[in-house]
Amino acid sequence: xxxxxxxxxxxxxxxxxxxxxxxxxxxxxxxxxxxxxxxxxxxxxxxxxxxxxxxxxxxxxxxxxxxxxxxxxxxxxxxxxxxxxxxxxxxxxxxxxxxxxxxxxxxxxxxxxxxxxxxxxxxxxxxxxxxxxxxxxxxxxxxxxxxxxxxxxxxxxxxxxxxxxxxxxxxxxxxxxxxxxxxxxxxxxxxxxxxxxxxxxxxxxxxxxxxxxxxxxxxxxxxxxxxxxxxxxxxxxxxxxxxxxxxxxxxxxxxxxxxxxxxxxxx
Amino acid sequence: xxxxxxxxxxxxxxxxxxxxxxxxxxxxxxxxxxxxxxxxxxxxxxxxxxxxxxxxxxxxxxxxxxxxxxxxxxxxxxxxxxxxxxxxxxxxxxxxxxxxxxxxxxxxxxxxxxxxxxxxxxxxxxxxxxxxxxxxxxxxxxxxxxxxxxxxxxxxxxxxxxxxxxxxxxxxxxxxxxxxxxxxxxxxxxxxxxxxxxxxxxxxxxxxxxxxxxxxxxxxxxxxxxxxxxxxxxxxxxxxxxxxxxxxxxxxxxxxxxxxxxxxxxxxxxxxxxxxxxxxxxxxxxxxxxxxxxxxxxxxxxxxxxxxxxxxxxxxxxxxxxxxxxxxxxxxxxxxxxxxxxxxxxxxxxxxxxxxxxxxxxxxxxxxxxx
Amino acid sequence: xxxxxxxxxxxxxxxxxxxxxxxxxxxxxxxxxxxxxxxxxxxxxxxxxxxxxxxxxxxxxxxxxxxxxxxxxxxx
Ligand SMILES: Cc1ncc(C[n+]2csc(CCOP(=O)(O)OP(=O)(O)O)c2C)c(N)n1
Ligand code: SF4
Ligand code: SF4
Ligand code: SF4
Numbered sequence: 001x002x003x004x005x006x007x008x009x010x011x012x013x014x015x016x017x018x019x020x021x022x023x024x025x026x027x028x029x030x031x032x033x034x035x036x037x038x039x040x041x042x043x044x045x046x047x048x049x050x051x052x053x054x055x056x057x058x059x060x061x062x063x064x065x066x067x068x069x070x071x072x073x074x075x076x077x078x079x080x081x082x083x084x085x086x087x088x089x090x091x092x093x094x095x096x097x098x099x100x101x102x103x104x105x106x107x108x109x110x111x112x113x114x115x116x117x118x119x120x121x122x123x124x125x126x127x128x129x130x131x132x133x134x135x136x137x138x139x140x141x142x143x144x145x146x147x148x149x150x151x152x153x154x155x156x157x158x159x160x161x162x163x164x165x166x167x168x169x170x171x172x173x174x175x176x177x178x179x180x181x182x183x184x185x186x187x188x189x190x191x192x193x194x195x196x197x198x199x200x201x202x203x204x205x206x207x208x209x210x211x212x213x214x215x216x217x218x219x220x221x222x223x224x225x226x227x228x229x230x231x232x233x234x235x236x237x238x239x240x241x242x243x244x245x246x247x248x249x250x251x252x253x254x255x256x257x258x259x260x261x262x263x264x265x266x267x
Numbered sequence: 268x269x270x271x272x273x274x275x276x277x278x279x280x281x282x283x284x285x286x287x288x289x290x291x292x293x294x295x296x297x298x299x300x301x302x303x304x305x306x307x308x309x310x311x312x313x314x315x316x317x318x319x320x321x322x323x324x325x326x327x328x329x330x331x332x333x334x335x336x337x338x339x340x341x342x343x344x345x346x347x348x349x350x351x352x353x354x355x356x357x358x359x360x361x362x363x364x365x366x367x368x369x370x371x372x373x374x375x376x377x378x379x380x381x382x383x384x385x386x387x388x389x390x391x392x393x394x395x396x397x398x399x400x401x402x403x404x405x406x407x408x409x410x411x412x413x414x415x416x417x418x419x420x421x422x423x424x425x426x427x428x429x430x431x432x433x434x435x436x437x438x439x440x441x442x443x444x445x446x447x448x449x450x451x452x453x454x455x456x457x458x459x460x461x462x463x464x465x466x467x468x469x470x471x472x473x474x475x476x477x478x479x480x481x482x483x484x485x486x487x488x489x490x491x492x493x494x495x496x497x498x499x500x501x502x503x504x505x506x507x508x509x510x511x512x513x514x515x516x517x518x519x520x521x522x523x524x525x526x527x528x529x530x531x532x533x534x535x536x537x538x539x540x541x542x543x544x545x546x547x548x549x550x551x552x553x554x555x556x557x558x559x560x561x562x563x564x565x566x567x568x569x570x571x572x573x574x575x576x577x578x579x580x581x582x583x584x585x586x587x588x589x590x591x592x593x594x595x596x597x598x599x600x601x602x603x604x605x606x607x608x609x610x611x612x613x614x615x616x617x618x619x620x621x622x623x624x625x626x627x628x629x630x631x632x633x634x635x636x637x638x
Numbered sequence: 639x640x641x642x643x644x645x646x647x648x649x650x651x652x653x654x655x656x657x658x659x660x661x662x663x664x665x666x667x668x669x670x671x672x673x674x675x676x677x678x679x680x681x682x683x684x685x686x687x688x689x690x691x692x693x694x695x696x697x698x699x700x701x702x703x704x705x706x707x708x709x710x711x712x713x714x
Contacts, residue, residue: 004700012655013699019659023698031695049349049380067379068349069324099296099324127297130305130321143297143309143321150321173665175695213698214664 006030006040008060015054019213021172021198022052025090025119028175030059032182043086046075048100050092051125051200061088069099072107075114083253086186087114093134094124097153101133108162111190112252116164117182118155118193121200129203140207156244159193166192167245171220172199174241181243190251197224197239277437278303280412281345281371282311284419288447290369291317291340294331296324296350299383301373301437304345325350329357329370336368337485339450339476341423345371348390349380352397358432359398360487362510364494365464365472367426367450369419373437376618385618386438388540391595394434395569401507403514405521406434406569410543418523418566424448425521429513430472436568438540438591450474455481464506465492470513514570522575523566528554532561534630535580536613537600538589539565542621546589549623568596576603585633586610589626647689648705649681656701662693671702 007030016022033043043061047053049068056063062085066074075087096104096118107114123141124130131141136152144150159167166188168181178196185192199205199216210216225231227242282304285293293308295301305321312319318335322328328344335342346354351372361368374390376382394406407422409415415437422433427450453473455461457480466472475481488496489503497503514521527547529535538546543564553560563579565572580586580600586609588597594612601607613629615621649671658677668686671679671693679702681687689706 007700013657016698018657018698019661020698023700024661024696027695027697027700101323124297127299127302130297130302133323142302142306143319145306145310146313172696175692179695213659213661217661217665217696 001034001037003027003030003034006033006060007058011058014058016051017200017202019199019201020051020125021121021196021200021213021216022055022119024172024175025052025117025178025196025198026055026058028178029055029088029090029117029182032179032186033059033061035179036183036186038086042084043088044075044078045088045090046071046078047090048092048095049126050095052090052092052119052121052198053095055090069095069101070103071095072100072103072114072116076107076110076112079112079114080253080256083113083257088117088186089114090117090119092125092132093118093120093122093155094132097133097155097158105158105162108159108164108191108193110252111163111165111249113189113191115182115185115188115192115194116159117185118195119198120155120195121198121204122152123200123204125200125203129207139204142207155193155195159195160245163191163249164193164245165190165247165249166243168193168243169195169197169239169241171197171217171224171241173217173220174224177241184243184246188246190249276412277415278345278373279307280415281419281435281437282307284416285343285369285423286311286315287416288420288423289341289449290343290423291315292332292335292342293318293344294320294322294328294335294342295344295346296322296328298325298347298350300375301345301347301350301371304371304373325353326357329354329361329368332368332370333357333361333364333366336366337477339452339474339479341367341369341427341450343369343371343423345373347373347375347383348377351390351393355397355399358434359400359402361432362398362402362404363487363489364485365430365510366432366485367423367430367474368432369422369426369435370432371435371437382618386541386591386620387616387618388436388438388542388591388595390436391568391590391592394436401511403511404434404569405429405431405514405567406436407523407567408436408438408540409566410538410540410547410564414525414566420447421523427451428471429517429521430474431514434569436540452476453481457481462492463494464490466509466513470509470516518570518572519575521567521570522572524572524575525562525564525566526579527551527562527564528559529561529563529579531559531582533559533582533584534561535583535586536560536562536589536626537565537576537580537586537596538562539568539596540591542589542591545621545623545626549626552623565596571596571599571603573599573603576600577605580604584609587613587626587630587633589613589621591615591621646707647684647687648707649684649687649693650703650705651679651681652699652701653678655699656697657699659698661696661698662702665696666693 047056048071130143139148170178201213225238227240295305332342376387409418426433461481484494536546550560597612663671672682
């Protein structure tokens with residue numbers, strides 16, 4: 001199969017703005033799926049609401065476009081009742097960590113075998129540019145016209161603290177790395193999180209003088225560093241990329257299967 | 268696109284009116300087509316020492332609004348269908364704890380994510396019965412920007428007067444001297460027992476701000492006159508009666524409506540929100556041809572003004588309700604009038620504004636004249 | 639002198655899908671690509687292509703594909 005066998009071509013061109021990072025994430029994801037070679041019928045994609053959440057409509061997998069913030073909760077239901085399915089949940093930063101923050105930490109805590117992709121464009125794209133919990137102090141948004149005072153989460157630290165057993169960060173510039181991380185995350189048994197720094201040229205770039213898609217991707221190239229590399233020195237001011245957590249811990253569906261065995265033995 | 272501009276205007280009018288009414292706190296979560304209200308508040312409230320916060324979702328938004336109201340400021344939030352659904356639990360809390368606040372629901376096509384940028388009037392019954400448990404509720408609407416300003420101020424006034432949340436249902440997203448009601452605060456002095464939940468003779472309950480001299484309990488459980496949880500059957504009965512009566516006994520005071528050419532009308536259109544504008548357009552063109560059409564435009568939907576509707580429709584041969592849903596208000600109108608078989612529903616449910624031509628065509632059908 | 643290029647590449651561009659964002663143009667190491675007057679991508683200097691496929695990997699719109707043929711393929 002070729003990578004573009006994983007998209008639903010009849011819905012193209014897609015709805016995203018020119019240069020939107022969501023398309024690059026979809027592109028890398030289809031290549032990861034192609035390399036992994038799973039049967040399409042074994043894969044389910046669940047998303048919430050937002051520009052990023054529209055990804056689920058474009059992949060030729062079992063796909064579910066749900067309600068804002070709750071994708072992981074829907075996915076938990078699917079995974080628990082059919083543990084053999086592979087679950088991929090792409091989310092915007094608002095979807096994942098504002099309205100969906102609670103579900104995010106609890107899915108991580110349970111270490112349920114789902115791959116969460118947080119596409120972090122630091123803004124609410126779909127509703128026209130309001131600040132998100134990942135915008136960070138000093139950013140301008142339509143609801144922060146005098147500049148934002150809300151500090152941002154660090155997705156990697158938060159996912160780690162909550163119990164995710166695979167945590168990585170990459171950007172839309174680093175496409176080969178992104179594809180590699182997606183593959184590792186999907187193969188990982190347990191809750192895996194990949195944060196992808198991604199550009200929203202329309203609602204973040206313009207308002208914050210960050211330029212167009214090309215400029216924003218240049219900033220990912222120059223403003224990030226591979227964790228553990230020679231350039232990764234404290235105080236570099238650069239955002240660290242890489243796989244930060246990769247460990248094994250009891251997976252939720254396995255644990256539940258064990259409970260079933262225990263319960264049936266008792267019966 | 269046309270819908271969107273209308274929304275932006277209406278949202279801004281609503282936001283300006285809220286400022287005029289003295290809103291001091293806004294908490295919300297972005298959602299089309301209501302976001303302009305939040306954006307307006309983010310710009311304007313800090314200039315007036317007011318507070319704006321974008322919360323992590325709609326649940327927390329209404330919770331923050333209720334908290335702010337308890338400190339003594341007029342507080343509001345704005346949302347659309349999915350967010351309004353999330354607010355129902357906190358809305359019930361505001362009813363139970365009798366916290367004045369205003370919740371704006373700029374209606375989109377639903378259910379679920381539905382039609383974010385198109386209009387419908389589908390949340391009318393949700394406004395009435397979205398929260399669990401018996402209760403009375405106030406929900407208002409307007410058909411144009413001018414009335415919207417007045418109705419928004421009225422919403423704050425009714426919230427303060429009856430110590431209740433008020434829902435403002437917008438679908439058009441829509442001057443003179445308008446009275447602004449201030450919160451009724453208790454005159455009870457420090458050190459004297461204050462009963463936050465003991466109604467005065469007129470049914471109103473003076474409040475005391477959190478941070479002030481009276482410390483009292485606020486709860487979503489049934490509670491006594493001190494606000495302390497109680498399941499004493501008498502207390503429960505009394506509180507539920509009070510919560511319903513303070514609204515239902517004031518239907519005529521809370522009702523806002525407009526009437527056009529009703530005196531001699533033999534065909535009365537009943538409508539609200541943007542559909543009322545199309546209805547008025549049709550009524551006026553028919554009047555110019557000498558046909559006796561009239562319009563009753565409802566601005567308060569809940570509590571439903573049954574007696575007003577009965578009276579205004581008493582002499583009509585036909586009553587036609589124009590709305591953009593499957594008949595949420597038609598049902599109430601049938602209940603209000605003496606001869607429900609004369610009441611017809613004229614609707615559109617495809618996310619497109621109902622036009623005077625649509626209404627005319629549907630009327631021809633019910634009058635047996637063909638289209 | 640050694641031949642400059644090891645590969646011969648064909649650039650398949652879907653003009654219906656290309657939105658002219660310029661990402662492929664800007665990041666191409668061989669400066670192969672340009673946008674035309676309709677803001678659609680085209681291969682202006684295909685012979686300079688090094689076959690890295692980064693344009694294809696970074697295109698948000700699945701609008702460009704690079705078909706790389708090795709020298710041997712060409713002979714055969
Ligand atoms: C309950 C509810 N509240 C609000 C919305 C409106 N809404 C749709 S998408 C969105 C946020 C989008 O931002 P993000 O999740 O970061 O994704 P992006 O669009 O940037 O990809 C919001 C607030 C909604 N659909 N449902
Ligand atoms: S608004 Fe931003 S996030 Fe949404 S499609 Fe456009 S560029 Fe992408
Ligand atoms: S990256 Fe893709 S969409 Fe952008 S200009 Fe190149 S071919 Fe067109
Ligand atoms: S394959 Fe590489 S060198 Fe060739 S056009 Fe694409 S980006 Fe340029």
